[in-house]
Amino acid sequence: MLNRNILSRTRVEVIFVQLQQKKMRDEEKSKEQLLKELIDLRRTVVTNDTEHRLREEYSKVKENEQKYYNLFQSSNDAIFIQDLNGRILDVNQKLLSLFGYDRSEMIAASMSDLVSATEESKYRSALESLVSDGATIFEIDLRRKNGEPFPAEVSASMFAVNGEKVVQGIVRNISERKRAEEEFRKYRKHLEAFVAQRTDQLESANKELESFAYSVSHDLRAPLRAMEGFANALLEDYAEKLDETGKDYARRVVSAAQHMDILIQDLLAYSRLSRSALKPNEVSLDSVLGEVMHQLSSDIQKIDAQIRVERPLPEVMGDHATLVQVLSNLLSNAIKFVEPGVKPKVNIRAEVVNNRVRLWVEDAGIGIAPEYHDRIFRIFERLQGMETYPGTGVGLAIVKKGLERMGGKAGVESVPGEGSKFWVELRMRGL
Template identity: 40%
Template sequence: MFADVNVIIHKALTDQSSVSKRLTSNLTGWINRCYSIHPVESSFQAFMNEFAENIFTLKGIYGVWIFGQSPDNPGLKLIASCAEINKEDHAVLTKSFRRGISSLEEPWKIVSRNFRKSQLFVGRHQLQPDNELSVFMLPGFNIDGKVVVVIVAEAELEELFTGTLPGMFQNILEYSKLRYENTDSIYRLLVENQNELIVKVDARGRFLFVSPTYCKLFGMDPGQLIGQSYEPLIHPDDLEITASAMKQLDHYPHTCYVEQRAQTVLGWRWLAWSDKAVLDDNGNIIAVIGVGRDISEQKKIEKELVESELKFQKAFRNSPNLMSISRMSDGLILDLNDKFLSILQLPREKIIGKTTVELGLYSDIPRIKIQEQLKQYGRIEDIEITMTRLNTKIEGLFSSEIIELNGEKCLVSSFNDITELKSAQRELDTYRIHLEGLVEQRTARIREVNEELDRFAHSVSHDLKAPLRVMQGFVNAIIEDHSDNLDSEVLKYLHRINKSSLQMEALINDLLQYSRLSSLELNLKAVNPAIALGKTLEILSDEIGAKKAVIVVADELPFVRSYMPVLVQVFTNLISNSIKFVGDGIIPKVLIKCRIKDDKVHIIIKDNGIGIPPDKQKRIFDVFERLHGVESFPGIGIGLTIVKKAMERMGGEVLVKSSPGKGSEFILVMQSVK
């Protein structure tokens, strides 16, 4: 607002006559002085005095009178004046101006020209040659009522006073009013929107003012509180401490602070008050202004901290570990628990204030490592160190964490005695080494036994096969050379002998194969089942052709962790059984498919054979277990036993699903290779 008025006045003056332009030289300073008046901090009287003096400093001004009329006093009262004349003349002019104001109708009016007593003002300025002075009267309105400024000035300033100064004067008065009103409203708005509690009480503690926040907290209207004492609202146990704190208001700086409980709509709440005394001219307390806030949550946290500290102290004292608190800056021990004292066998006073180095407690502690970890993470955990005390070594796990006590960084440390545990561990290590030696010896012995068994199996196989071959040779020779001379019954017996010898040879081969599976060292690696299946089909090509069997591979077979020769044997035994065990007149059909489940490869071999009853499905993997007679289906009952053993040796398993007359599914479960 000031800048706009400044521009308007400056423009108006610069557009005036040559006489008006003389005012331009000190215009800015004069305007700034007018607007620098602070009516909020000073009385309206002081404001008007300053305004009159500022007007009087202008060139061409010979006298200034300011009259005021308040709403409760309709009479005009001289508020301020500036004129270099004697008292008698001043009184006469004042009376004359008061009469002129009473008949004033226009905002600005020239009461007289060619002022007859212009010689009264000769002492201030040299008059203009025409010796003309005029009287200008300017009415305005302020918060205190009507204000009229009377100015005696050179007649040449008429245009200035009638064109510019009226608006400026009213702006200044309105600014004064605005300052008062804004300050009052801002103060009220500030108080009403404060979260803090604001009250004013008299010297006897009776409320003079209560903020809306205070009323809301206590659930009362201002009318219920004004004139009443605040004491009934305070907890009885806090009245004494409140009264003691209030006594501090009698002494400089006349402030006090108190925390008290008060009965509110929320129940008993903790309130913190900062009070300031209001003094009269004699230094006596006439009122107290208090600003309070609800600190119940803070008190709750403080209580929880105290309880937490008590729990920490209890845990610290009663811990089965060796607990200590030391200062980080110099390593001095500040406290330690009873367990620690019992180990050190020293009184507390001989330990407090010393360092672990002075006490010679830790002989192998990695101090640099601990310091680096504490600096980086603020804590360390379970570092194995050895404590030495009274020529005894105590092994333990050392942990430490940075905490703050009374504004100083400290370490709370724990030493967990694991001496007995370490001793037991060393004994276990001794037993483990001993057991490993025994296992190694036993493994070597088992290896020797397996080698002996392998040699024995080969020997037995050779020794058993030799007579069989001789027997087969004689039987075949007799049949070939003397079949014409032998009757049919003898030939029948000879063929049965030959068949039995062949069966015996197959049994010996299977037993040898089963024995090798138990002792064979398998080098498991990634194997392509499709290749193993191809080798199997080559081996079984004669059987497949004889039975006109149909073999279908429905899915691509992924790599598995296996051993190629053994996997070929597994495929051979299963597919051979599928071709063999079918009903009369039925063409064998074998479907091979694959599924991946839980990182396992499931290779499924499904046939259309005679099936297996559910109650006999577990027995088929036992040695020499046959479900059908040799006359119905040839075989010796060890093929599936070899399959089960082979799958176990390769880290897998074989499962079966079957129903009589509906065929069988054999599922090979093996580890996949990614």
């Protein structure tokens, strides 16, 4: 019994130990299991997280892609993407409507469907320059689905997709521009013809005017000389038969005839100047002024005018004869427009401004109000009466026209009562 008890206890113990061990194993096992499950769980969690992130990134990429694709599709420019063999990979809506194809037709189209037959070599050479330069712009005639050709400007560049080079191009229909260019060309041709015709007409009108001016100078001056001569003859040969009024009339005829003669000569000088083309030469202002002083010497002496010249004067690009005319008019004005009884004082000097020579003729005469500074350069504009200051009103018009013909300018600075400073500006010699 005891034994049995011992035995049975032992059995119980054994069972207990076994159970204990099993429990331990189970615990061990469940710990392992737990760890495994934990690792699994972690893996799942990590995987889920990465997947989530990946998903998010993917959807962002998709979103961006869609955004750019929408941009591409809705662009107002017709855009295509093709490979280097000319195979179309993608096109946008605008390009489809430009060519009149639907999408699948367009993708299937070959270059010979889209480019006019005569232009294929041009397209190939454009592709070649695109490959060598990376970008190119060219004009080419393209063809719509209905066969209708249209002129286009293609601006193409290259970029790589997955390491493979593709061409992206923008096509612009330039029919309008071409039409405008054509119109412009036609218009220009027409205009050129018109100008040539008008130039011919003007040239012949000029010739007519020239011969008219020539006959004016001869035919008008002859009767004038007769009037002046006979009026003088009256004064000399019939003096005792004429009373003072009769003599006065005869003198007036003489002076009117003389005035008209001067007027005709001035007009002739002006009209000659308006016509002849002037080739600028190197001209010495010193020698021009010498000639002018010689011309006016008797007038200068008569009124005892004082003329100071700041020599040496520079050389300019101009025309000698025209410059003599110009300076003679400026100097004769400078010694004419003084208060009665005042001895004229004139100063002539030159200065260089920005490689241009400005020649000044400065007097201490009656001066000119500012509102007339432009007007006096127009033909026949005079500010004084003929009795006080005789003249024709052509002199300053000759000055202005003469300077224009030589590529120069003329002007005046003046204050009434303080004198006038007339200037002419020309290019310096050699510039």
